[in-house]
Amino acid sequence: MFKKLLLVVATLIATMGFAFAQVDVNKADAAALDSIKGIGPAKSKAIIEERSKGGEFKDWADLEKRVKGIGEKSAVKLSEAGLQVNGKAKDGAAAKPAAEKPAKAAKAEKAEKAEKPAKAAAAMPAATPGAATASVPVKGAAADKAAAADAPKKK
Secondary structure (H helix, E strand, O other): OOHHHHHHHHHHHHHHHHOOOEEEEEOOOHHHHOOOOOHHHHHHHHHHHHHHOOOOOOOOHHHHHHOOOOHHHHHHHHHOOOEEEOOOOOOOOOOOOOOOOHHHHHHHHHHHHHHHHHHHHHHHOOOOOOOOOOOOOOOHHHHHHHEEEEEEEEO
């Protein structure tokens, strides 16, 4: 259980590092561009090819003009996700709110709490024959079968 918890924490930290990293489009490699939400392998390849053909991007307008598929709206979203051009975010792009970190931590905590009862039940030893068990009221034919099973056998 400790190993799983440690793995979840490490994954959460690594994911948060990617999510909040600022990536400059003129300095980033394909892997760094892929870490930005909204940029996949095809888009990162197009950015790198255009950068190698026409030189560094001067500003956001230059990026929007030269890279097919990046317009005003997508540029704002990419900027909010952490993409920068020459160290600057897109005008009009809101910074990521700090409230996202506690929300992710709360989700992980809820998942951990949900696992605890299941793990506790799995860790309990199985009942052995003849051991005392909790009484549960049973009615009808099931009660007759349960009583017959609990009654001592005559020889």
